[in-house]
Amino acid sequence: MRDQEAELRDLEIRLLLEAVYLRYHYDFRDYATASLRRRMTQAMMKFGCARISDLQHRLLHEPALFSQMLQYFTVQVSEMFRDPGYFLALRQHVIPVLRTYPSIKLWVAGCSSGEEVWSLAILLHEEGLLERSLIYATDINTEALKAAAGGRFDVANVAGYSKNYQASGGKASLGDYYTSAYDGVIFDRSLKKNIVFADHSLSTDSVFSEVQLVSCRNVLIYFNRALQDRAVGLFRDALVRGGFLGLGNKESLQFGTHADAFEPVVREQRIYRKIAP
Template identity: 65%
Template sequence: MDAQVNTGMPSPNKHFDIEMQLLLDAIYLKYHCDFRGYAGASLKRRLVTAMNRFGCETLSQLQDKVLHEPEVFPALMDYLTVQVSEMFRDPAYFLSLREKVIPLLRTYPSLKIWVAGCSAGEEVYSLAILLREEGLLERTLIYATDINSTALKKAESGVYSLDRIAGFTSNHQKSGAKTSLSDYYTTGYGRAVFDKTLRQHIVFSDHSLATDSVFAEMHLVSCRNVLIYFNRQLQERALGLFRESLCRKGFLGLGSKESLRFSSHADAFDEVVREDRIFQKKNLA
């Protein structure tokens, strides 16, 4: 057994679950952001980290800061939402999109794509580059949504640290790239700034899978590594939104650890690429 390590973080006390429920209720009532359907274990870990960051011994102290110190909530959002991604993450997924999905998307005169939970925008720009390589970006509108306004602003800027570009480039090549990633950004001051012509086809907007409704009919919905942070009820709600939003024969992409298998919506979809979690809405669904 590994020895215990003192992380310097406060440990959850016996009232933690009660305090967590009260904090999430307070956040919902004051800021209209609903985290009450997020998976408990993951949320607890992130809140313990946040308590340390804000110098709080209890969640009740953190709740007091959230309610009375306006600058705290935007900072707390970076703990409540998971901001971990990279361009062309899981390259096999993007390769499958090229080979199995793009040929069918070509048959539409115009396309709408929804990236739900877009974080800092890495997946959005990946899809935009893929679509440009395949000659489809000019007739595509990509909706990139998230509940974290700070992440959305970063995504909209299209600016990433230069030390991440090598990893992005490797993923891009593995995704079946037809161009060089360097064709799409300029560098300076340790940063890579992605081409503003990519952003012309992207609409960044606040949207909550917990509380908001469908806003357009989509040909492809990509929501990857988001549902794993939801409890079963919220997963069902989100999948219902995707099903409602997709046109007939539209496509749904999920993360590598996510599935429709145990969902009430499973019968509405066919598997296109099982290992890469790509599904297609049935014609009559």
């Protein structure tokens, strides 16, 4: 038995998401409910709204507030080489296959502020594949894309990134790839020569290219099952037969409808391979 207040709040959240969709064409309607409730509550406090309906009213009438809210909703601060074991597994099990293609296309879906894209570019560079690779880095948040393209990260985090990088099988020193600038570090421009940063929504857009690897880590956790199925369906359609899909290490294909289209390559690192046509 849920109390009426909780029912009302959920109703207000649904209305707000509908309003955001109609007004701004961002579709959060199939985002995971628990996370949405939590962020809505935080947003109400942050923007001084007593009710979700008040927040909805302001969002409809103040586009600037919406863009603040979008940062709030979608920006996930990640780490470079987060879960080093994942990148090590890419080096050991995926790179040897990618090497057999004359040109390689990769898709980092939901790249947010870009930590993973830059990590992948470094990995490809060290494997001698960056020159013939094209990385699509996509996100719904254009501000995050801008930040990602800037390749500038907080100096306070760099020690942790270096440690991750070493543990991921890095062949040099992470310091070889960046220069310091005030309280940040800026990664070598030449690494992003073959990265295309683009606005793309896993909720509403379709497949835009054929690729050999999709890396989409800790993005699906924010989706409900229906939207997870949609996103994984896009990945399946985008991947060549035998192409690879990498997920976050607590994400799984087993609860979704496309489980049969993939087989695990490195199960504990959530790296899969497309087997269906």
